[in-house]
Amino acid sequence: MSKTLVQEQFGKTAASYLTSKPHALGKSLERMVALTAPQKSWRALDVATGGGHVAYAFAPHVERIWASDITQEMLDMVKAEAQKRGLANLRTTYAKAEALPFEDASFDLVTCRIAPHHFESIPAFLGEVHRVLKPGGLLALVDNVVPAGSVGDYINAFERFRDPSHLRAWTMEEWRDALKAQKLAVTHEEQIGKTMEFNGWAARHDATMQALLRSMLTQTTPAVNAVLEPKDVGGDITFRLCEGLFIAKRA
Numbered sequence: 001m002s003k004t005l006v007q008e009q010f011g012k013t014a015a016s017y018l019t020s021k022p023h024a025l026g027k028s029l030e031r032m033v034a035l036t037a038p039q040k041s042w043r044a045l046d047v048a049t050g051g052g053h054v055a056y057a058f059a060p061h062v063e064r065i066w067a068s069d070i071t072q073e074m075l076d077m078v079k080a081e082a083q084k085r086g087l088a089n090l091r092t093t094y095a096k097a098e099a100l101p102f103e104d105a106s107f108d109l110v111t112c113r114i115a116p117h118h119f120e121s122i123p124a125f126l127g128e129v130h131r132v133l134k135p136g137g138l139l140a141l142v143d144n145v146v147p148a149g150s151v152g153d154y155i156n157a158f159e160r161f162r163d164p165s166h167l168r169a170w171t172m173e174e175w176r177d178a179l180k181a182q183k184l185a186v187t188h189e190e191q192i193g194k195t196m197e198f199n200g201w202a203a204r205h206d207a208t209m210q211a212l213l214r215s216m217l218t219q220t221t222p223a224v225n226a227v228l229e230p231k232d233v234g235g236d237i238t239f240r241l242c243e244g245l246f247i248a249k250r251a
């Protein structure tokens, strides 16, 4: 079977997601654990696990966590890393977010972090989350969010230029509406800013492409500039992105 764009992009760059600072150390990881108060009896599912950081954070607190993804290179890496960390209750499996291979009402907790902007259908993903959660079960969701309108469109275009599998980061309002539409009641939401380092972020590209990305970051409108806040830090440029975090409950 031929690889999808997502599998191709993430297959090539899998190893970088194990060590990437915003993924391995991002503040949203500890917030997800604190806000869901996981129990030792829980069965949990991490959708689009990437380098597995959410699964590693939750594994010590639950009975079993499934780390799932559609990119085999990620799953192989997470399995090896879980063994290294002695996380015997972590299992890996292939699972497409829009068609989860699990029975109805089989999880107390579903997590998904920094991934839905790659999904073909976020509504289909949320419908599946509702289906596999037990009544009263929790969704802990984090994704990059953008402001509404042309500034958000520009940020999405900038991200898509680096990674064509980035489809679209949503606004907080779009998330609120989509969660409500799938009968997932939001019990908490917050936004978390994060500082990105341009050199690492653009490292997968050659010098010509990096120069184009740099100019998209530094030569833009005042409105985009006010959100991305590019800063020359001597040899690198930092910029700001924002994550939206939602805790939602299945009735």
Ligand SMILES: C[S@@+](CC[C@H](N)C(=O)[O-])C[C@H]1O[C@@H](n2cnc3c(N)ncnc32)[C@H](O)[C@@H]1O
Binding pocket: 006, 007, 010, 017, 023, 024, 047, 048, 049, 050, 051, 052, 053, 054, 068, 069, 070, 071, 074, 095, 096, 097, 098, 112, 113, 114, 115, 118, 119, 120
């Ligand atoms: C940035 S990584 C995820 C980061 C990770 N969740 C974390 O918190 O560090 C994005 C992952 O989403 C996966 N992915 C993209 N589309 C998917 C889909 N439709 N179903 C399942 N996984 C998907 C990719 O294979 C990739 O491993």
